[in-house]
Amino acid sequence: MQLLMDFSYSTKTKNMKKEIEEILNAQIEKEGYSSHLYLAMASWADANGFAGTSAWLYTQAEEERTHMLKFVKYINERGGKATIGALQTPPAEFNSIKEIFKLVLEHEEMITNSINEIVAVCQQQKDFTTQNWVQWFVNEQIEEERNARTILDKLNLIGDGSLYLFDRDIMTLRGANAAANESAASNT
Ligand code: FEO
16 A cells, blocks of 8 residues: 655646745745844843843744745745755843844844845846735835834933833834834825
């Protein structure tokens, strides 16, 4: 009796170009690492008594996971093959909350460049469907960078002062930024 199933066939027509499949798969890894990195930061903040900051970072880690899933599902839906690889181990120790948000901003700027590179490859390959799809991430990166800059501005204002109020109120910034984005979008 034949017990092994034959998965060598596919019912899907392959219609994703190799160059597009490769760069989108690379982005799966980057979004996965983003989630990992923010989870490591959340855990550090949690263990050091910053309940609000850790909540912000745990939420951010979840968001990054949904970004990763969007790429996985899109690649498979368009006839490519999403690959899930190993992720780099993120740092476990941080010096301060300010250092964390400097790293968040640097990381998001790197992700923005990476998304822009996807747009460039879509244009080279004339894959306007993917270029249109990835536009959601182009817009998302505006918000991601703005969030990190807003938080860093607040931390600069506090200077060496107490982080008690900052930590208590940080989650409200998510709502404030989302509202600012909606308002900006409705004005365009
Ligand atoms: Fe998914 Fe923060 O970029």
